[in-house]
Amino acid sequence: MFKIYNTLTSRKEVFKPLNRSLVRMYVCGPTVYDKTHIGHAKAYVAFDVLRRYLEFKGYNVLKVVNITDIDDKIIRKSIELKVDYREIADKYCKDFMEACEKLNIKRAHIYPKATEHIEEIINIIKELIEKGYAYESDGNVYFDVKKFKDYGKLSKINVEQVKPQDEGVGKRNPQDFALWKKAKPMEPYWDSPWGPGRPGWHIECSAMSSKYLGKQFDIHGGGEDLIFPHHENEIAQSEACFNKTPWVKYWIHVGLLMMGKDKMSKSYGNIITVEEITSKYSPMKVRFYLISGHYRSQMVFQEENLEATGAAYERILNTISTLKSISTIDVKVKDSSLKRIMNIGRIRRRFLEALDDDLNTPKAIAELHSLTNFANDEIIPNEDYPAARIALKVYEDAYRILGVFKEVFEEEEVREDKKLYELVNLLVTVRQIHRSRREWEVADLIARGLRSLGIELSDQKDKTIWWFKST
RNA sequence: GCCGGGGUGGCCGAGUGGCGAGGCAGCGGACUGCAGAUCCGCCUCACGGGGGUUCAAAUCCCUCCCCCGGCUCCA
Structure with missing residues (x-):
């Protein structure tokens, strides 16, 4: 029984998809204006493990990761560098894809881009205006947070204490957020019923998720810094528009990666890119490091710690390689391996139980270590090849679910x-x-x-x- | 200030009432042509401070201190 922590309800819940034949998940992808850093990687790896685990459990999973390819920062950069904003977006979108591939993050089924869904976005805004949740003001359209009674239910924030969101003129409440932003001179724009402009940050997620996943789906998540305002606003506009409550059943948030006392963030200028780190350490070690802590915990990045978990990782790889070697021996079994195989079964069970409990990867990895210990002092010295084969199956499960050990499990056929x-x-x-x-x-x-x-x-x-x- | 999450041995990191998870590092051995790998032992009562509940608390209650995130763009 798989339990997962839901930010919306503040507790672990048994996972049960809305539709028993499909799990629909939406992960907030990057705003493509700079290189993908390992803080992003931590989040995307976490969601990749979630997706892989659900698939391992037999679910069909449809995963959508959006690409925000138009926003203030992209525009600013394009002005600075005097190039089209699309050039910036394309460049960093590609960088994101490469980073994911390196880290063995399975491709999402769909990577929708905001600029390719302007029509859908406009339709939702229109509907929100018709329903009285949104209003136009001098070419801008805002969402009226006071009209949505559940505002704050995800972040547990009281509307009154929210500081003004976005700059903007003619708002009814300072907390109202923009659905459509009027174009300023020189900015890229699209035509709309309210004049030339571009979508606000939050609305694209409502538009694209509903297009590809329907008006109600199972999982939505991102870094914990997205809880407010991004996800709170998404809930407001989506539930107001689609009339479905809850719009999303499970809200999942990943603890941030810290650099010393601050989170790793482009705006703090303390980032380490995926490209940099993987040129120094193997991508698999980086991935293993990123899942060595619980996904909901913040992790303080320390290169020494990466090296330490890397050493542990190598030990497991060595053992897997040795087991492979043993497993192909075809000699007589010295003594009954049944007891050993039973023990491997117990370890495998504990491994899966750890993941069942809110994806407790550190615990799961500890079980792999204990399998490694057992292999090294029982299976290998005794050349117990049936046990070696069973143990390898467990590592292979770990490969499927955690996405590590790629080095030793891919290209088997060759x-x-x-x-x-x-x-x-x-x-x-x-x-x-x-x-x-x-x-x-x-x-x-x-x-x-x-x-x-x-x-x-x-x-x-x-x-x-x-x-x-x-x- | 308000909301959320934390403070566990040299380091990382599980554990939410009952025999000290696990890893890394370090030290001492074993094995070994070299190398690598591996094994054994040691580091054998750590849980932010102070109260309390209990036969029993890292775990529950109270209180204080400290850290991070959110309340502004952010994974």
Whole structure:
């Protein structure tokens, strides 16, 4: 039974999709005006784990991640650099996609862009005006927060204490937020019933989510800094327009990545981009680091900690490689492996139970460590290949769900080339003969040669194991 | 100020009443042609401060202190 924390209700809830045959999720994607940094990555990885876990549990998942490709900052940058705003947006959109790919974040099914949904946005604004929730004022359109009685239910904020949102003139209440912004000179604009302008920040999410997911769906989320005003405003305009309550069943928010005392943010200028970090550490290690804390917790970025979890990660990879090597042995089982296999089963159960409890990845990873310990002091020394195979299945589950260990699980087919396999075995055996005769030069020549081909060797007590090393 | 989340051993990080999760680092051993990997032991009673409830509290209650986020663009 999968439980997940819902910001809307402030408690963990049993996950049950609105429609039993499909889970619909919408994640607030980036505003593409700068490079994707590891703070973003933490959030997107978290939602990727959620999506993968739901799929692992057998759900069909439809995931939409929006791209905000028009806003003040994009415009500002385009003016600064004297280039079309679309050039800026395209560049950083591409950067975002590359970052996701590196970190093994599965592609969303749809990446809708705000500028490609102006018509849908205008229609919603029109409807909100008709229903009396929004009003036009000198080319701008605002949402009247006083008309929406549930305003503040997500962020638990009292309307009165909200400071004015957006600048803007002719608002009924200072807290009203813009649905449509009148174009200023030199700004890109679209025609609308209220004159030339562009959509406000929040409205695109209502328009695009309803287009692709329907007027009510299961999961919506983003970083915890989006709770207010972004998500609060989305709820207001969507529930007012679609007449569905709750508009979204589960609101999920990810703890921010901190740099020392501040959150990592473009506006603080303390960002480390995904590109930078992955040029220094393998993307898989970065991903493993990002899920080493609970998704709802804030994490203070420390390079030393990344290195420490990276060391732990490597240990698991080594063990998986060794297990693979063991699993292909076809000798007699020394003694019954049933007990060991039962134990692996218990570990797997605890692993999944941890994830069932609000995606407790640190706990789940601890279970993987305990599997690793068990493999190293029980399975491997005993060459228990049936147990090795079962253990590998558990790591493979972890690969599917957590999206780590890609190095050792992808491209399996390629590696199962039988002749290549036999050939390497032959070389390793030959090397063993030389080793037993203490002919180190030949032995090392073979070892170096194999390593240069991406085949790792490890001399154990009475044998040599080997595996294909991924890049 | 208001709303939300936190403060756990050198570091990271689980744990919401009952035998000290797990990892990393460090130290000492074992194994070993080299290398890598691995194993064993040690770091064996840590839970922000102070009160309280209980046979029993990191965990519940009260109180104080500190940190972060939100209340402005933000993942």
